[in-house]
Amino acid sequence: MKFVTAILRPHILDDVREALSDVGVSGITVTEVKGFGRQKGHTELYRGAEYQIDFLPKIKLEIAISSDQLDSVISAISSVASSGKVGDGKIFVTNLEKVVRIRTGETDQDAL
Amino acid sequence: MKKLLALLALMPFTVLAEGIDGANTSWILTSTALVLFMTLPGLALFYGGLVRSKNILSVLMQCFAIAGIASIVWLILGYSLAFSGEGAYLGDFSKLLFAGISEGSLSGDIPESLFALFQMTFAVITPALIIGGFAERMKFSAVLLFSTIWLIVVYSPVTHWVWGGGWLGQMGLLDFAGGTVVHITAGVAALVAAIVLGPRKGFPQKPMPPHNMTMTITGAGMLWVGWFGFNGGSALAANGDAAMAMLVTHISAATAAITWMFYEWVKFGKPTALGMVTGIIAGLGTITPASGFVGPAGALVIGFLAGVVCFNAVIFVKQKLKIDDSLDVFPVHGVGGIIGTLLAGIFAASSLGIFSGQGLAEGMTISSQLGVQFVGVISTIIYTAVATFIILKIIEPITGLRVSDDEEQQGIDITSHEEKGYDL
Numbered sequence: 349m350k351f352v353t354a355i356l357r358p359h360i361l362d363d364v365r366e367a368l369s370d371v372g373v374s375g376i377t378v379t380e381v382k383g384f385g386r387q388k389g390h391t392e393l394y395r396g397a398e399y400q401i402d403f404l405p406k407i408k409l410e411i412a413i414s415s416d417q418l419d420s421v422i423s424a425i426s427s428v429a430s431s432g433k434v435g436d437g438k439i440f441v442t443n444l445e446k447v448v449r450i451r452t453g454e455t456d457q458d459a460l
Numbered sequence: 461m462k463k464l465l466a467l468l469a470l471m472p473f474t475v476l477a478e479g480i481d482g483a484n485t486s487w488i489l490t491s492t493a494l495v496l497f498m499t500l501p502g503l504a505l506f507y508g509g510l511v512r513s514k515n516i517l518s519v520l521m522q523c524f525a526i527a528g529i530a531s532i533v534w535l536i537l538g539y540s541l542a543f544s545g546e547g548a549y550l551g552d553f554s555k556l557l558f559a560g561i562s563e564g565s566l567s568g569d570i571p572e573s574l575f576a577l578f579q580m581t582f583a584v585i586t587p588a589l590i591i592g593g594f595a596e597r598m599k600f601s602a603v604l605l606f607s608t609i610w611l612i613v614v615y616s617p618v619t620h621w622v623w624g625g626g627w628l629g630q631m632g633l634l635d636f637a638g639g640t641v642v643h644i645t646a647g648v649a650a651l652v653a654a655i656v657l658g659p660r661k662g663f664p665q666k667p668m669p670p671h672n673m674t675m676t677i678t679g680a681g682m683l684w685v686g687w688f689g690f691n692g693g694s695a696l697a698a699n700g701d702a703a704m705a706m707l708v709t710h711i712s713a714a715t716a717a718i719t720w721m722f723y724e725w726v727k728f729g730k731p732t733a734l735g736m737v738t739g740i741i742a743g744l745g746t747i748t749p750a751s752g753f754v755g756p757a758g759a760l761v762i763g764f765l766a767g768v769v770c771f772n773a774v775i776f777v778k779q780k781l782k783i784d785d786s787l788d789v790f791p792v793h794g795v796g797g798i799i800g801t802l803l804a805g806i807f808a809a810s811s812l813g814i815f816s817g818q819g820l821a822e823g824m825t826i827s828s829q830l831g832v833q834f835v836g837v838i839s840t841i842i843y844t845a846v847a848t849f850i851i852l853k854i855i856e857p858i859t860g861l862r863v864s865d866d867e868e869q870q871g872i873d874i875t876s877h878e879e880k881g882y883d884l
Contacts, residue, residue, distance in 0.1 A: 394734055396775040399667035
């Protein structure tokens, strides 16, 4: 099993959700986060004073999947998240040791 | 017979006490509500949105607390010091606690109770404007004590000078609705307070952007509308003066807003919402002293100058002088009040063709009127600056002026009031 964490531009959330549904992902967790990478921040202008805003709003997606879904999930996310410009985000993949569905007590593959 | 008397009592001319003008009274009743609406919640929201989210409640709280305190001070002492007696510099104590103001007493042809209340709403907004200078760092106890003393020592005397029969009024100063009385006093006091208290921690390196522009713009809209009562009501009558004051107020606000917007667009590349609403306030503050004296074309020029001059004043004070007048009270209200009071001396004249106003007093020329306006501006600036400085120095050992660095870091909503503005 794999655990996929993706940092993405906020406005593509609905498209990503659709693309993931299409490849059979049955659940995702989304958090609104802030951060910076190569994109750096942006400037804001208030009464003639320019402020450098370092942390940009992003969304963080967390998805637990079976290992054989990994390639399709990565390509699903990449296909909608890629604009070719700095700031599209990143996908992190880690191994997932155990999953428990709390309601039924099912574990691992059955709980995904 | 009794029925006949009762009927007579219901007829309009018998309902009114002798000398009261119903039309004038109803307009000033309305204006009074509009001016209070400028502070509650107009100014509170305008300022509230401009601070960081950890200090939103402190600003709202200060506006509302000052509304309460200023009203009480005005009742007990302020009104009497401003509007009684024959003194050139200060009223007397004959109207303490509104002594002698009964249901039937008149001020001109409106009830004196109404005049005193209308003026009370001015006494509310003026110290509330000063909050912007020391926002996000002044102790709440110090804010209350400062506002109380400031109203008695600065606001009431200056009001007496200009509107209460004092020396500036006698000299012929043109200040229709408070360019000197309200905007110069508030602007200068805010600047002095900002200097005495020192900047917010991290100023100017650390960005301190507004936390809720929507709130600020909402407040600005309320201020624009409320200002119709501020300036239109200052005619103290429902007449052509009031209508012209309202018209020029609107023209100036609209012109300054659009001027500021385009100026910023050209200079910094983007037209900002904050720039536009700041322009509105600059235009409104600047036309205030001139509003009952100038014409619509004059107001267009005044609004344009308000946008250009106040825009540069904001940048000059914050970025060149590096004074943390946090919400730009001096460059917007103080500078607006100064140029508006001076421009009133020009555009009131009837010799400017389409740009003419309602005419200067007999025997006055533009240059002699400008001389009077200049004296009014300078004396108000100097008196306010000196008195405000002394008041701050007097209360410093009593309450302290600033919250601790720790409290400032955490935000004064939670540390001074044990509440949060938002629980999202």
